[in-house]
Amino acid sequence: MTALRLATRRSPLALVQAASVRDRLLARGVDAELVHIDTDGDRRVDVALETLGGQGVFAVEVQRALLDGRADIAVHSAKDLPSATPEGLTLTCVPERRDAADVLVGRSLAGLGPGATVATGSPRRRALLLERRPDFNVVGLRGNMATRLATAGSRGVDAVIAAAAALERLGHQDMVAERLDPAWFVPQVGQGAIALEVRVDERSTAALLDAINDRAALRALTAERAFLRELGAGCSIPAGAYATCDDETISISGVMLADDGARSVRATMVGDDPEHLGRELARRLRDDEGGSTLTGWRV
Numbered sequence: 001m002t003a004l005r006l007a008t009r010r011s012p013l014a015l016v017q018a019a020s021v022r023d024r025l026l027a028r029g030v031d032a033e034l035v036h037i038d039t040d041g042d043r044r045v046d047v048a049l050e051t052l053g054g055q056g057v058f059a060v061e062v063q064r065a066l067l068d069g070r071a072d073i074a075v076h077s078a079k080d081l082p083s084a085t086p087e088g089l090t091l092t093c094v095p096e097r098r099d100a101a102d103v104l105v106g107r108s109l110a111g112l113g114p115g116a117t118v119a120t121g122s123p124r125r126r127a128l129l130l131e132r133r134p135d136f137n138v139v140g141l142r143g144n145m146a147t148r149l150a151t152a153g154s155r156g157v158d159a160v161i162a163a164a165a166a167l168e169r170l171g172h173q174d175m176v177a178e179r180l181d182p183a184w185f186v187p188q189v190g191q192g193a194i195a196l197e198v199r200v201d202e203r204s205t206a207a208l209l210d211a212i213n214d215r216a217a218l219r220a221l222t223a224e225r226a227f228l229r230e231l232g233a234g235c236s237i238p239a240g241a242y243a244t245c246d247d248e249t250i251s252i253s254g255v256m257l258a259d260d261g262a263r264s265v266r267a268t269m270v271g272d273d274p275e276h277l278g279r280e281l282a283r284r285l286r287d288d289e290g291g292s293t294l295t296g297w298r299v
Helices: 012-027 060-067 123-132 145-151 164-170 203-212 215-231 274-288
Strands: 004-009 032-037 073-077 089-093 102-105 117-119 137-139 159-163 176-180 194-199 239-246 249-257 264-271
Touching: 004 012, 004 060, 012 032, 012 073, 012 145, 012 164, 012 194, 012 203, 032 060, 060 073, 060 089, 060 194, 089 203, 089 215, 102 164, 123 137, 123 239, 123 249, 145 159, 145 164, 159 164, 164 176, 194 203, 215 239, 215 249, 215 274, 239 274, 249 274, 264 274
Parallel strands: 004 032, 004 073, 117 137, 117 159
Antiparallel strands: 073 194, 089 194, 102 159, 102 176, 239 249, 249 264
């Protein structure tokens, strides 16, 4: 059998994630190899993600490799995916999800004094941090994980925020100063999950991925992505959602915040239809709880 081609970004974290998928397939007798893709988000590390186009700048070129036949499977950090899947592709598999939480590297919240400087490139992380600690000086941050981690404790930066799963996959758990509880520091949609896309006409490839699919993780991610899609692909408001699945029951919590963290709306809903549940949570926050009145909201 010809080896399946797994399209992935070239970043160290992306390569570790893709290699984990390859190894899972190899353990089940399916040969696979990595196809390295350069993305605009990786090339232009001096430009803020919002300027480049926000969510999707790390995904579209990997998806293009799948659509034009250079690869059989696209491997993504689920949090990097646009809320809408391109025509011709389907998100068919999510292996077991890692910790979805954010973490502080450098110092814990209690260890950060008044006016401390914290770095993050995420509007969601910035707003959540300022909601809890409006005294902080929050500055931007780009680059690969090694570059971002090295910023903590240098150049006047006291701490940086990163994804727990990223540090775990790279073997840097010892750098975590504090895990930020997802109950209040609600994660980005898809954080901690790897998402695998295939072409819709490649049913045999999708069937091979069934062996490494975590159904509960896929259903949880489906609910989170429905939440984001309902808010609108052009939505710039800081927002997050985190779902868990127990048997057939899904619980999803969401937050929308003003861009300066001064106001927020939150809710949790439970149901069994991930698409419907995610959309209803977004509508509740946006329309019923006043999310559309938050500073910085626009679509």
